[in-house]
Amino acid sequence: xxxxxxxxxxxxxxxxxxxxxxxxxxxxxxxxxxxxxxxxxxxxxxxxxxxxxxxxxxxxxxxxxxxxxxxxxxxxxxxxxxxxxxxxxxxxxxxxxxxxxxxxxxxxxxxxxxxxxxxxxxxxxxxxxxxxxxxxxxxxxxxxxxxxxxxxxxxxxxxxxxxxxxxxxxxxxxxxxxxxxxxxxxxxxxxxxxxxxxxxxxxxxxxxxxxxxxxxxxxxxxxxxxxxxxxxxxxxxxxxxxxxxxxxxxxxxxxxxxxxxxxxxxxxxxxxxxxxxxxxxxxxxxxxxxxxxxxxxxxxxxxxxxxxxxxxxxxxxxxxxxxxxxxxxxxxxxxxxxxxxxxxxxxxxxxxxxxxxxxxxxxxxxxxxxxxxxxxxxxxxxxxxxxxxxxxxxxxxxxxxxxxxxxxxxxxxxxxxxxxxxxxxxxxx
Amino acid sequence: xxxxxxxxxxxxxxxxxxxxxxxxxxxxxxxxxxxxxxxxxxxxxxxxxxxxxxxxxxxxxxxxxxxxxxxxxxxxxxxxxxxxxxxxxxxxxxxxxxxxxxxxxxxxxxxxxxxxxxxxxxxxxxxxxxxxxxxxxxxx
Numbered sequence: 001x002x003x004x005x006x007x008x009x010x011x012x013x014x015x016x017x018x019x020x021x022x023x024x025x026x027x028x029x030x031x032x033x034x035x036x037x038x039x040x041x042x043x044x045x046x047x048x049x050x051x052x053x054x055x056x057x058x059x060x061x062x063x064x065x066x067x068x069x070x071x072x073x074x075x076x077x078x079x080x081x082x083x084x085x086x087x088x089x090x091x092x093x094x095x096x097x098x099x100x101x102x103x104x105x106x107x108x109x110x111x112x113x114x115x116x117x118x119x120x121x122x123x124x125x126x127x128x129x130x131x132x133x134x135x136x137x138x139x140x141x142x143x144x145x146x147x148x149x150x151x152x153x154x155x156x157x158x159x160x161x162x163x164x165x166x167x168x169x170x171x172x173x174x175x176x177x178x179x180x181x182x183x184x185x186x187x188x189x190x191x192x193x194x195x196x197x198x199x200x201x202x203x204x205x206x207x208x209x210x211x212x213x214x215x216x217x218x219x220x221x222x223x224x225x226x227x228x229x230x231x232x233x234x235x236x237x238x239x240x241x242x243x244x245x246x247x248x249x250x251x252x253x254x255x256x257x258x259x260x261x262x263x264x265x266x267x268x269x270x271x272x273x274x275x276x277x278x279x280x281x282x283x284x285x286x287x288x289x290x291x292x293x294x295x296x297x298x299x300x301x302x303x304x305x306x307x308x309x310x311x312x313x314x315x316x317x318x319x320x321x322x323x324x325x326x327x328x329x330x331x332x333x334x335x336x337x338x339x340x341x342x343x344x345x346x347x348x349x350x351x352x353x354x355x356x357x358x359x360x361x362x363x364x365x366x367x368x369x370x371x372x373x374x375x376x377x378x379x380x381x382x383x384x385x386x387x388x389x390x391x392x393x394x395x396x397x398x399x400x401x402x403x404x405x406x407x408x409x410x411x412x413x414x415x416x417x418x419x420x421x422x423x424x425x426x427x428x429x
Numbered sequence: 430x431x432x433x434x435x436x437x438x439x440x441x442x443x444x445x446x447x448x449x450x451x452x453x454x455x456x457x458x459x460x461x462x463x464x465x466x467x468x469x470x471x472x473x474x475x476x477x478x479x480x481x482x483x484x485x486x487x488x489x490x491x492x493x494x495x496x497x498x499x500x501x502x503x504x505x506x507x508x509x510x511x512x513x514x515x516x517x518x519x520x521x522x523x524x525x526x527x528x529x530x531x532x533x534x535x536x537x538x539x540x541x542x543x544x545x546x547x548x549x550x551x552x553x554x555x556x557x558x559x560x561x562x563x564x565x566x567x568x569x
Binding site for chain 1: 459490509511513514546553
C-alpha cells in the first residue's frame with residue numbers, strides 16, 4: 001500500500017498514467033476546521049494481501065474514512081468469450097473452470113446444462129442427483145472459504161483453519177470423481193465421464209458425518225461473538241431496492257431480503273425434487289451475508305443428504321447409469337472405440353470437433369455460489385459457438401462496491417470486499 | 430424465451446415501459462451484451478437485453494440492431510444501475526456507443542487499445558497459417 005500525500009510530487013512518471021492523473025485531480029476539499037485541508041489518496045491494490053485477488057481501488061480518505069472510491073478491474077482478463085468462439089463445446093468446459101475457481105463444478109455443470117438445452121438432450125434422474133451432490137459440495141466449499149475469510153479479515157484466524165480441512169475433503173471427492181481438484185473440468189455434456197466409485201461415496205458419507213460438527217463449532221466461534229458482530233453489523237449495507245437495481249443475485253441479494261434463488265425460480269437438474277429453504281437476511285450488511293451463507297451451507301448439507309438417499313434407491317442396472325444417451329456429443333467408452341464402428345466414428349468426430357451444433361439461441365442460468373451464473377449461447381449451425389456470453393454475477397454486483405464502502409472506515413472496506421465473495425477470475429473473465 | 434426486436438431509437442422507451450407497467454414489471458436486468466453479424470448490412474451489431482420479472486418469474490429477451498458505422502444506442506444506466514458496467518463491457522468489446530452513459534470507458538481491456546476485439550473481423554488465429562486446414566478443423 002503506497003500513500004501519496006496531497007502536497008507531494010507524484011512518485012514517478014510511470015507509463016500507467018491513469019493512476020497518477022486520477023490522484024492529481026480528484027482530491028476533495030474538506031470543510032473549514034478539519035485536521036487536514038483535503039483528502040488523501042490511497043491506492044489499495046491491485047495486489048494487496050487484504051484484497052484476496054487482483055482488485056484495485058483508488059480511495060479518497062479523510063483520515064480513515066472513505067469519501068470516494070474508484071474501482072479498476074480487468075487485470076486478469078483472458079478473453080474467454082473470444083476463445084470460446086473457436087472451440088468445440090467440450091473444449092469450453094475448462095474455460096468455465098477458471099471463472100469462479102472456488103466452485104468450478106457449478107460452472108462446469110452450468111455449461112453442460114446450457115449445451116444440453118441447445119442440443120435437447122434428456123438427462124437421466126440418477127445423473128441429475130449426482131450432479132446435485134457435486135454442485136452442493138461446490139457451494140459448501142465456496143461459502144466456507146468466503147465466510148472463514150471474513151473471519152480472517154476481522155482478525156480471527158482459527159475458524160479458517162477449522163473449516164479449511166473440510167474443503168480438502170470435498171476436493172478429495174472431486175478427485176475421486178474426475179481426477180482433478182481445483183479446476184475440475186468435471187462431467188461431460190450428457191453426464192459424467194465415469195460412474196462414481198465406492199471410495200467417492202465413502203468420502204461423501206465421511207463428509208456428511210463430520211462436517212456438521214465442524215460447522216457448528218465455526219458458528220459457535222463467530223455468530224454471537226461480540227467482536228465479530230461489532231465489526232460486521234452495519235458494515236457495507238445495501239437495501240433490497242438498490243441491490244435489485246444493481247443486479248445483485250445469490251447470497252448477497254438474499255442478505256438484503258429478496259428471496260430470489262435460481263434453484264427455486266427456474267429449477268434445473270431436478271432441484272424441484274428436493275426439500276430445502278432459502279435463507280434471507282434483512283439489512284444486507286456483512287453480518288447478514290455471513291449468516292445467509294452459513295445457513296445455505298446447512299441447507300446444502302440437507303440437499304446432499306436427500307440426493308444421496310435418492311441415489312441409493314437406484315438398484316441393479318439403474319445404478320450403473322451415469323450419462324445420457326447422446327452418442328453424437330458424449331465421448332464413448334474407450335473399449336467400445338476399439339471394438340465398435342459407430343463408437344469409433346463418434347469418438348473421432350467429437351475429438352476433432354467435427355460435430356455440427358444445431359442453430360439456436362439459448363440462455364440458461366444456474367445458481368452459482370455467488371449469484372446467478374448465466375450462459376448465453378448463440379449457434380449458427382457451425383461447429384463452435386457463434387457467440388458465447390457469460391453472465392458473471394460478481395462483475396455485475398462489484399459495481400456497487402464504491403457505494404457500499406462510502407462513508408465507512410478503511411478496515412470496513414476490506415471486510416466488505418471479502419464478504420461480497422468476489423472472485424477475480426470470474427470478475428475479469 | 431420470448432424474444433422481440435425494436436428500433437434502436439425507442440429502446441429506452443421500451444425498457445421504461447417494461448419497467449413501469451404494473452402487470453409487466455420487468456425490473457431486473459439480468460444481462461446485457463452485444464452480438465456482431467457482419468453480413469447483416471446496415472444492422473451489424475445487436476444489443477441484447479435479458480430482463481426478468483422476479484415477481485412472476487418471467488424472462489424476456491429484447492434486441493436492438495444498429496449500424497456499425499454509427500453504433501449509437503441510448504444507455505439504460507439511468508434505469509438500471511447494473512447496466513453501467515455491462516454497457517462499458519459492451520463498448521469495450523464491440524464499440525457500441527451508449528449515448529447518455531456517465532462514464533463510457535473501457536472496463537476489461539487496456540485503455541490504450543484502439544479496436545474492439547470481439548468483432549468478427551478479428552480472427553483468433555493467424556490467418557496466414559498453412560499447416561492447418563480450416564475446412565477440417567472447425568470454423569474457417
